[in-house]
Amino acid sequence: MSYVEVRSLSKSYDGTSVFQNIDLDVAQGQICVLVGPSGCGKTTLLRAVAGLAQPDGGTIHIDGRDVTHTEAKNRGVGMVFQHYALFPNMTVEQNLAFGLQQKKLSAPVIAEKVAAMVQLMGLEARAKARPAALSGGQRQRVALARALILEPKLLLLDEPLSALDAQIRKRLREELKRLQHQIGFTAIFVTHDQEEALMLGDVVAIMQSGRFVQVGAPADIYNRPAGLAVASFIGDFNLFEPAQVKALFNASTDATWAVRPESIDISKPGKGHAQKDEGPVLKGTVSSVQVLVAILRHYVRCGDLLVKVDVLNTPGAEKFVVGDKVSLRIPKHAISEMRQ
Amino acid sequence: MSYVEVRSLSKSYDGTSVFQNIDLDVAQGQICVLVGPSGCGKTTLLRAVAGLAQPDGGTIHIDGRDVTHTEAKNRGVGMVFQHYALFPNMTVEQNLAFGLQQKKLSAPVIAEKVAAMVQLMGLEARAKARPAALSGGQRQRVALARALILEPKLLLLDEPLSALDAQIRKRLREELKRLQHQIGFTAIFVTHDQEEALMLGDVVAIMQSGRFVQVGAPADIYNRPAGLAVASFIGDFNLFEPAQVKALFNASTDATWAVRPESIDISKPGKGHAQKDEGPVLKGTVSSVQVLVAILRHYVRCGDLLVKVDVLNTPGAEKFVVGDKVSLRIPKHAISEMRQ
Amino acid sequence: MRERNRLDWAFICLVAAFQLLPILAVALNAFATDWAGTVLPEGYTLDHVRSITSDPRFLQSIYNSLLVSVGSLILTPLIVVPAVLIAHCYFPILDRWMAILVILPFAVPGIVLALGLLRIYSGNYGIVLTGTPWVLIFGYMPVAAPLYYVPIKNNLRTLRLTELFEAGRLLGASDFAIFTKIVVPCIKQGLIIGLVMNFTLAVSDFVYANLLVGGHFPTLQIFMGVLNGGSGRKLSVLITTYFVVIFASTAIVVWAASRRDDK
């Protein structure tokens, strides 16, 4: 039996089903990321686990205990909200102490725990500040601290980073990962951002219109997407329709070929390809090059088709400029055949 | 003489200098990106070029004409604001027509231009909608269209994508790049996002506390940062302090070594390195692996130091898991020596 | 969803009934032959209506009330609206204080304002207005200010006015064009609410008219006061007529306010 076990959970609002007979397992100490477009039901699932939404059917077990009909405050879960939900009339310390006070702990114990948590989260300088005086990143750090200080059996995070700007979001992701290593909590994390899902999840569950289309480790999901829907949601793909496959590679297939831009091997014609791997070769012309931070993206025109090719942006690597004639080798193992 | 030429421009507010004696050149048909942390003066510089802020000294030429003391509306510049600044009482079409009406064009000419622009931006379905009914991405597309329809000599964009969410931001970047190829405008683009700057800019100018610390092509800036400040702002770096360089590589230097995570070559010990390039070698243990979409990031512990190593997330590549002993070769040409 | 909607409506009707009960009572009274100790009047008649509309003072007082209301309606926004806009755009500190200053007239009883204004406008400072409608019109201004300030400010809160002006200028428009074609249409709704509330207030404010203008200029309210000494039944007729005007105005407010969500 897994640490968190959701079995055939169903929920509908006003006669419209949000999800039906959903199962989910989370192992202790892992972060499970629910990712999907908005409206796919991921937040409702999270709220059902938290006890903030009553499911129509199914069961929820946490740490072996059936909590399906337990009140939210007795489930032993902590939650972090997208918009922080800090208590605006209280300082950072008072926000952290609130949950402990409800447990009727003694004042010195509370003070000690609060001080330790303030230090763990690096909030010493802002301990006496009210939420309104904090930056978005600091607020979310306080919200996380407020949930963690009660040592919940399960931490639920509802798009906690979406309201923050790119730089802060990146830093907080790192921090969350570090905290997980340090204090080892179990968490369900909801996001619509595939980048975030792949980076944070020990397990990633991709949800679309109320059901899981793929559940697995981040690397597996990236490299072996279960279908076109997953493939186009996670990362970039070059898609070759059957007709294009016929025209370009002279191969006959009824499936669409999906190839990741970074798995295509680009080189000057005649210079040979570094990778030993066999596969079809295309000739083309570089039509534009973009710097995506650590990656150089080449748009290569091959007949009607614009093929995306990514290489690492290393100083020593061979550079291609707009107008260069190039040869593209598509390794056989990099081709995913997709049928709708 | 460049198309846009800013010479020794200065501006201060309430006795505090925002920038002093700044020079900037933009060639016709190029996008120049001003990137820097908030408060570095990039927006004020943009507003001075637009004529919305009066500089204290210096000159601004656009297309050979001195516009330093010209009113904003006569400079022939178009501007796109972060929060769209669409006219809420007008439909999309009326917003687009507004500028043309001020030029006293005839109604049929206006209708024709508006229709063409609506089509170019793919706004056909929303042409009769008011801004409040549009999504953020659509609003910014209308704002861009409203600026472009007047065929400005220079397009100014003040963090136009910051208020949008990650997916839309990415799509609009692509679209902007495509539009530039299609209609070939000259633009100054302000952002705090290094990713955006590298992707969009033909020239990227990095601004810090009121001065340019580096101006150049995106690939150059990424691979040859002018100093530690630039290096740590653009992309990720492994930094080796002189003492660590001594300990790890047994080399004596007074500079900090900065090495991009993707330029480090990782392999199983004894298997040899693919790259021919010479350079020091480190032994370490993989302590965690993260999936950053197309990149696999390995954190490798070498003594006290956690070294970041990026490889492309291709299905055929050799995989390393937590606990693996690995050998890291740092190519000589990938080491940037930085002195504060 | 439908379940909840029905609950909502029940609740709304309850609140509305609570608010409308006194008005209904007055309206019934206007047409009642006799009414005491029963829930509904015993019979209905138009006698009171006929008796009051045949009084020439009634028509004169309606004319006077409208003159004052429309006068304040036209003059007040000309002063208040530009002040609100200027404070909103250029003087953030002033703007913060304005929110407090505009509630002053509410915090100061009408009688104090009336007496003070009477002193100012009655010659001590070179302004002689006593007994003319101008006293009323100018006397209303400080009272009318919040009625414009609050709804217009509500409209402005969601506008980024500075950016709209900048965007408009860069598109080649003059400030006047931006003001008439963008700003005014955007605050139109607040302006309508302000106008209607101002109008009903101006028509209805009893104390002012009574204290400021005395017998020289009989407005509807003074006429009511006179009648008050006489028949309570006649007063009810007057109030009911009068309430038709008020009700029409309120309908406009409701219409303007609900339009907010359609756009």
Next chain:
Amino acid sequence: MRERNRLDWAFICLVAAFQLLPILAVALNAFATDWAGTVLPEGYTLDHVRSITSDPRFLQSIYNSLLVSVGSLILTPLIVVPAVLIAHCYFPILDRWMAILVILPFAVPGIVLALGLLRIYSGNYGIVLTGTPWVLIFGYMPVAAPLYYVPIKNNLRTLRLTELFEAGRLLGASDFAIFTKIVVPCIKQGLIIGLVMNFTLAVSDFVYANLLVGGHFPTLQIFMGVLNGGSGRKLSVLITTYFVVIFASTAIVVWAASRRDDK
């Protein structure tokens, strides 16, 4: 920056002066020996003050005014605040209508409300309250509602109340604990503004007291009415005393409103 600050302040003082002028005129009048045709009175005296404070009716009327004000002060929030909170959290449609319903009392003249309430509370519907302070207290409720609604709603707009309740519950708190420890402190400022505005309105509203309670229960306003027939000078003294109360209340509003930006 400093340049602009000074301009702001000059402007603020100008507006304040415009609003305070009538009050100053009344205050001067209270202490004047003779005042006609000059900018300032010719001499000052405390005679009027002494003559009015020796009148037992004055003390009785102050007592009665306070009774009504404090009574409405205590009862109204107990009904209005929960209604606003419940509508805000659970009935968004109701909430939208409430914004319109609460302006009804402003759109309906006081005299209409007063007469209608008089009819309701005078026995036709089984409630006999005429001539007691209860008429005033209940009569004020519909008028007081917007004075609470607007500032509390302003406070609530920036709170995500549902999320705060959810967060509180997940931290193990009861709804009552969340209400008293989080919600009330957060809307405290709106509550204070509402209380003060309600208080000044209750103390000052002339028409109501006059029309509803007649001679049985003399409040300060009725006392003013009585004096009005007599000496205008005495009335000024009374209004000035009275204005001290109002001014203290206004000071509290200003203080509460400006605290908003400090946090």
